[in-house]
Amino acid sequence: MKTKNILLLISLAAATIFTGCQPEAPFDTQSPDDAPLILTPYNESGTGTFTYDLLNPDTPLYDSVTVTPSKYTTINWYLDKQLVYTGIKIDMCFPAGKYALTIEAVTDAGLRTERTGTVTVHPYDYDPYSAAPAAGRHLAPGVETTIEGQNLSKAKAVIISSDIFGLEVVHNITPTYQEDGFLKFILPETEDGAYFLRLQDENGKIYGADNIHVHNGAVALAGFQEMPAGSEWVITGVNLQHVTKVKVGDIEITDLQASDNAVTLTAPAVEVGEYTLAMFNEDGSAVLFITDEGAVEQVKTVVPSETTIWTGAVTIDWNADLVKVDASAMAAVPVGATIYVYYEVPEAEYHAMRITTPWWDYDFLPQVDGMENQPNPYSFTYEAAGKEAVDRTGAMSVVGFGLTITKITFK
Numbered sequence: 001m002k003t004k005n006i007l008l009l010i011s012l013a014a015a016t017i018f019t020g021c022q023p024e025a026p027f028d029t030q031s032p033d034d035a036p037l038i039l040t041p042y043n044e045s046g047t048g049t050f051t052y053d054l055l056n057p058d059t060p061l062y063d064s065v066t067v068t069p070s071k072y073t074t075i076n077w078y079l080d081k082q083l084v085y086t087g088i089k090i091d092m093c094f095p096a097g098k099y100a101l102t103i104e105a106v107t108d109a110g111l112r113t114e115r116t117g118t119v120t121v122h123p124y125d126y127d128p129y130s131a132a133p134a135a136g137r138h139l140a141p142g143v144e145t146t147i148e149g150q151n152l153s154k155a156k157a158v159i160i161s162s163d164i165f166g167l168e169v170v171h172n173i174t175p176t177y178q179e180d181g182f183l184k185f186i187l188p189e190t191e192d193g194a195y196f197l198r199l200q201d202e203n204g205k206i207y208g209a210d211n212i213h214v215h216n217g218a219v220a221l222a223g224f225q226e227m228p229a230g231s232e233w234v235i236t237g238v239n240l241q242h243v244t245k246v247k248v249g250d251i252e253i254t255d256l257q258a259s260d261n262a263v264t265l266t267a268p269a270v271e272v273g274e275y276t277l278a279m280f281n282e283d284g285s286a287v288l289f290i291t292d293e294g295a296v297e298q299v300k301t302v303v304p305s306e307t308t309i310w311t312g313a314v315t316i317d318w319n320a321d322l323v324k325v326d327a328s329a330m331a332a333v334p335v336g337a338t339i340y341v342y343y344e345v346p347e348a349e350y351h352a353m354r355i356t357t358p359w360w361d362y363d364f365l366p367q368v369d370g371m372e373n374q375p376n377p378y379s380f381t382y383e384a385a386g387k388e389a390v391d392r393t394g395a396m397s398v399v400g401f402g403l404t405i406t407k408i409t410f411k
Helices: 002-020 384-393
Strands: 037-040 049-054 061-064 066-068 073-079 082-086 089-092 097-107 112-121 144-148 157-161 169-173 182-186 193-200 206-214 219-222 232-238 243-248 251-253 256-258 262-266 273-281 288-291 294-296 299-303 307-315 323-326 338-344 352-356 365-369 378-381 395-401 404-410
Touching: 037 097, 037 112, 049 061, 066 073, 082 089, 097 206, 243 256, 243 262, 307 323, 323 404, 338 352, 365 378, 384 395
Parallel strands: 049 112, 219 288
Antiparallel strands: 037 066, 061 089, 073 082, 073 097, 097 112, 144 182, 157 169, 157 193, 193 206, 219 232, 232 262, 243 251, 243 273, 256 262, 273 299, 288 294, 307 404, 323 395, 338 378, 338 404, 352 365, 352 395
C-alpha cells in the first residue's frame, strides 16, 4: 500500500511538471490598423528600388513578397501602371520591353506602401523589336512616325494597345514603309495618354516594343532646358507647327521657324543665369513642356557658364559608338578648355570610365575605376594631342561600365 501511494505521488508530480512545460499558443500582435511594411524583397541600398533583368519573353518574372501585417494586406504588382497580378508570389512572362515596376501593399484599412523598380525583358535575336528612346516615344495623330529596332521587316502590323499583352487593341496599323532596321507608320486619331506599342507578324503573334505617349496638342520635349544665348536655338517636340511666339523672361521673340517637330530661333543675348520660358501658338494657347514633374506651361531655362556639346541619358559599356561627340561638335572646343562629363551612378557590379577615340588609339582620360567615389562632373583638359586625335578619328568617345552619361560640356 505504501509503495502504491509513493508511485501515485510520483505520477502526479510528473503530470504537473509536463503540464507546466506545454508551450502556450503564440500571441498574434498583428492589427488591421497597422501600417503595411514590405520586409522582402530588400536591396542593399535600402531604397526599395529593384532591377529585374529577364533573358527573353519566356523567362518569368519570379519573386515573392514578405509583408506585415500579412493577415490584413494585399499585394499588387504593376508594370507601367497596369495591374498585372495580385498575390504574394508572382510567376509570369511578359512581352519584350522595359517596364516601370511598382509592388504595392494595401491593408484592409486602406493604408499602403510600395517598392519601385524596373523590369527589362530582352527580345530573342530573331524577334521584331523596337526599344523606346531614353526620353520616351511621343507621337501626334496624323503624323508619320519612325521607330528603329531589329527585324522590323517581319512586322505586318503595328498594334496600339491599352494592355500590356496587346489584347485590347486600340488601333491595328499597316506600316507605310519598313526595313529590318526601321519602320514607319501613321497614328490615326487617338486620345491623349500612354499606350503599349506592339508588333504583329504574319502569323498573328504579338511582340513587345515598349510604349508611346500620344499628344493632340503642342508639346515641347527637348532643347528647352538650356539656352545658347545669342546663338541658334532649337526646341523639339510634337505639333509645334502653330507656334508663333517664344517668351524668355520679359523678352518676346516672334522671328522664328516652326515645323511639326521643332521651333528654331535665335536665343536672346542675355547674361549667364536662369530665365522663365513659355511658348505660344497662333491662337494664344500655351505649349506644354514635358518635365520630370509633368506637363507645365512655363519652365526655367538656363544660360550656362559651360557650353554643352552632348546631352542624353546613355548607360555606357565598352562600345565606343554609344556616347560619341563627333568632330563637328568638338570643333567648338578650344585647346586648353576644360571638358566636363556629367554622369549618374546606378547600381552595378563596378563603375568605370575611359574617354578615348572610336579607334581606341588615344586616351583623353585613361580608365578610371571606382567612379562612384570620383567628382561629378568629371573634368579634364583638352590638349592639342586630343584635338589632333579627334580630327584624325572623327570623334571623342566615352566608354566604361555602370555609369549613365547625361551631359558633356566645356568651359
